[in-house]
Amino acid sequence: MSVVKAIKRAMERIAPLSLAEKWDNVGLLLESPVTRPDARRVMLTIDLTTSVCAEALASPTSMIVAYHPPIFKGLTSLTLANPLQASILRCAAAGVSIYSPHTALDSVxxxxxxxxxxxxxxxxxxxxxxxxxxxxxxxxxxxxxxxxxxxxxxxxxxxxxxxxxxxxxxxxxxxxxxxxxxxxxxxxxxxxxxxxxxxxxxxxxxxxxxxxxxxxxxxxxxxxxxxxxxxxxxxGHTNTERGYLPILKEKLQAELGKEEGGPYEVYVSHEDAHPLRVV
Missing domain, CATH: 3.40.1390.30 (NIF3 (NGG1p interacting factor 3)-like)
Structure with missing residues (x-):
């Protein structure tokens, strides 16, 4: 079984997408056509920032579970001129897919x-x-x-x-x-x-x-x-969410243990952080 299918099945057991708000954009948001050899790592993050993207691409990560959907509203183009879109394009080219649970994980x-x-x-x-x-x-x-x-x-x-x-x-x-x-x-x-x-x-x-x-x-x-x-x-918006990632790590690691194609390793991004600081 592919990593993408394993993550989708495991995350659906943790936070069924039917629980998400109607306005939300959840689930598999990017499925890369490229397969990263021997990549069985899953990164958890609140946001897919440029720093988080670089961290994922520098490791054998094949899937990012981003709490906030990096694709939210309809896109009329995907270009490298937009830094957030560039991160999505780089993930697709490198073989990293993206899943977002967002309000399904809030509600469950x-x-x-x-x-x-x-x-x-x-x-x-x-x-x-x-x-x-x-x-x-x-x-x-x-x-x-x-x-x-x-x-x-x-x-x-x-x-x-x-x-x-x-x-x-x-x-x-x-x-x-x-x-x-x-x-x-x-x-x-x-x-x-x-x-x-x-x-x-x-x-x-x-x-x-x-x-x-x-x-x-x-x-x-x-x-x-x-x-x-x-x-x-x-x-602070993400400060009320980020502390849950270690709990999600344990839940996802346990659920992936039930899936074929492993072993899988789940880890929390070191680069993910609240964008604002008190000075």
């Missing part, structure tokens, strides 16, 4: 959003996590609502999130005080957290929750949330 139980929710419970907080948004069946769906048994404060919550994501800094917007408490004003407590990886404003923006937790939201989405008395915690 045990996927990216469940991993985000797990950070609260692994910290010692108690509560539950339920589906937020469209129910895709069997508990699968793109958003999560975390309900804590006991309320906490935004400072403690922020520390938990930074520890779970391995970040030194995040962005937080909070209502100043509770206007319903006259003469004894205090910060809003947090008992419920609506979360979604990546750009989650459209998923969590209408949720009844004390805090919104996502990678990024628009300026006006943040203002609207704070005006309603909701804390907003933003961590």
């Amino acid at each position: 139980q045990g996927g990216v959003n469940d991993w985000l929710a797990s950070g609260f419970f692994s910290s010692g907080l108690r509560g539950s996590s339920t589906l937020l948004g469209e129910d895709k069946g069997d508990g699968n769906g793109v958003g999560r609502l975390v309900t804590l048994d006991k309320p906490t404060d935004i400072t403690s919550l922020s520390a938990i999130i930074k520890a779970h994501l391995g970040l030194a800094h995040i962005e937080v917007a909070s209502p100043a005080t509770d206007p319903t408490i006259t003469g004894n004003e205090r910060p809003y407590p947090v008992s419920t957290i609506a979360l979604c990886a990546g750009s989650g404003g459209s998923v969590i923006g209408a949720a009844e929750a004390d805090a919104y937790f996502t990678g990024e939201m628009s300026h006006h989405e943040v203002l609207a949330a704070v005006a309603r008395g909701v804390h907003v915690i933003l961590c």
